[in-house]
Structures are given as C-alpha cells and as structure tokens.
Amino acid sequence: MVEAHGLVKYFGSVKALDNFEMSVRKNTVHGLVGPNGSGKSTIIRILSADLKPDSGDVTILGVPVSSVREIRSMVSLVPELSAIPDRQSPKKIFEKAGRSARLHREEIQYRISVLSEILELDSLLDRNAGELSLGMRRRLCLGLSLIKDSSVLLMDGSLAELDPGFCVKFMEVIREQNDKTVVLTANNMSVIDRVCDGVTIIRDGTTLLNESVMSIRHKIGKPAVTIKVSPINRAKLEAALRQQMYVNNLYTGEDSIIVEVDDIIHIPVVIRHAAAHTEIYEARQTMTGIEDLYHTFIGS
Numbered sequence: 001m002v003e004a005h006g007l008v009k010y011f012g013s014v015k016a017l018d019n020f021e022m023s024v025r026k027n028t029v030h031g032l033v034g035p036n037g038s039g040k041s042t043i044i045r046i047l048s049a050d051l052k053p054d055s056g057d058v059t060i061l062g063v064p065v066s067s068v069r070e071i072r073s074m075v076s077l078v079p080e081l082s083a084i085p086d087r088q089s090p091k092k093i094f095e096k097a098g099r100s101a102r103l104h105r106e107e108i109q110y111r112i113s114v115l116s117e118i119l120e121l122d123s124l125l126d127r128n129a130g131e132l133s134l135g136m137r138r139r140l141c142l143g144l145s146l147i148k149d150s151s152v153l154l155m156d157g158s159l160a161e162l163d164p165g166f167c168v169k170f171m172e173v174i175r176e177q178n179d180k181t182v183v184l185t186a187n188n189m190s191v192i193d194r195v196c197d198g199v200t201i202i203r204d205g206t207t208l209l210n211e212s213v214m215s216i217r218h219k220i221g222k223p224a225v226t227i228k229v230s231p232i233n234r235a236k237l238e239a240a241l242r243q244q245m246y247v248n249n250l251y252t253g254e255d256s257i258i259v260e261v262d263d264i265i266h267i268p269v270v271i272r273h274a275a276a277h278t279e280i281y282e283a284r285q286t287m288t289g290i291e292d293l294y295h296t297f298i299g300s
C-alpha cells in the first residue's frame, strides 16, 4: 500500500535517508520508530509530497509520490499544534478545514458532530482553542486530519501528550472504518506495541526492521540470548548460527546479536558456538520482545 524502496535524501552534506525501505499494508496502523534525528520526519514529508527524495521509489496505493496532486488528495497529514489558532474555537477551526476540503455545510456539521464525539471534544467546541489542554489540542489536530476523507493518515509525533487509553480507542475507531491506513512516528516502542499492526525501525536513515507487530509478539516469551561480540568473524558466526536447528531466529544489531532458541538449554550452546568464532564482550539471557529488539537494533 505504502512502498518505499532505496530512498536516499541529503540535506546539504547530511545524509538523512540512506537506502531506506518500508512496506505498509493497506488498512493497517504502521509505526515508524527510531531515535531523534534518524529520519522519521523526512519520510513523513516525502510521503505527504512535501519533499522530494534524491533517489528511490515511493508509491502510495500504486501512485508515485511525484504525482503531487493525486498524492495530496489521498493523504492527510495531522497538523502540528502550532497550526491551531489560540483565539478561535474548535468548531470554527473545524468549519474552516471543512470549507478548505470543499465539503458542503451539512457535511461539515455532520463530521464535526461525529469527530467531536470520537475525540471527546463535544463540550469544548465553543471554547477558545488556546484554553484547551495540550492533549485536547492534540485531539483537535487529529480531528482536522479526519475532516476530509483520506485513505492515508500521516502522524508525525501526533500521539505525544495523549493518554494511552485514548490512543487505543482512537485507533480502534480508525480500524473500524476499514479504509484507512495510518503511518505514525514514535520515539519509543510502548505506543507501537499498543496501537500498531506493523513497525519499521530506523536508525541513521536506514531500515533495521520492517515487520508485523503480530509476528514480533509471537516471538515474545521465547528464550533468547543477546550477545555483544567483536566485529571480527561476526558475519561467519551469524551464518553458522543460522544453520543450527535449535536457532529459531537471529536479529542483528550494531554491536550485538539476539539469538532466539527453541529451548533455554540451548543458550550455553550458542555462547560456546559464539566463543569459538569470535570474542564475546557480553552475553545476557533475555526473552525476545518488542522493547528488547528495539534496544538491540538502535544500540542503547
């Protein structure tokens, strides 16, 4: 549905995206997670046809992002908080957004009533937006992206300051509509674990993992060992481990490897195997889970 392949983007001499890859399935909520400065906003800007990549292919529902007009009609970017005027009421702000989306008056009023109920803003519609709490202004931003009926919602940090219970409920409403795909960015895995169907982990503009959250969850609870190893012979070690019957999965981070095994008794065997190939700096028994994977990948 959203496909990004071999994306490269420079800002002057800064390489913000370096061969970035991402696949997002239709009608899913997909998280893009990575440390500060890893390239998340750059990707969101490219997906919203606000920024051109230097090279690579990006399509949304088969349409290349270079078809700016078509992409903008399919995609809605949740506005930043700074786009909310303090001295106008949420109702007026919604009405203005509805008119910009060329909706009829009745349609605008209908959408305001539906959205304000979903966003629990009904009792605040006539207040000045500047008097609303931060979370309520965030909800208003989400509502503004929903006033027109777009197939793709892009949320760049838009769930910050929102309580987790609301985020889960909100995404359920989006899922029930059966025709919306969400790409959201986050700096931590808790939001991904709660609301996403798929996740892409990015570091330094490069994709480290693109997988469904379900398949990651299936791995939770499986015994694993995280080993920090010397780079010498590391590739050979990884190839050798992949050959072992007792190794279920192997994830490679910058300086460590997570080896998921079928039974806890195989953990010492993995460590012996690793020691035969290269120097081990640290070995820690873990259970594979979303948080573990993330920290291994980004090296924190």
Ligand SMILES: Nc1ncnc2c1ncn2[C@@H]1O[C@H](COP(=O)(O)OP(=O)(O)OP(=O)(O)O)[C@@H](O)[C@H]1O
Residues within 6 Å of the ligand: 011, 012, 014, 015, 016, 034, 035, 036, 037, 038, 039, 040, 041, 042, 043, 187
């Ligand atoms: N307009 C710009 N001009 C110059 N450099 C930029 C510009 N936009 C982004 N960058 C650089 O590109 C890299 C990626 O930035 P980006 O904003 O995409 O990261 P991010 O993952 O969204 O970060 P954060 O989590 O802090 O919001 C950074 O090194 C950043 O300094």
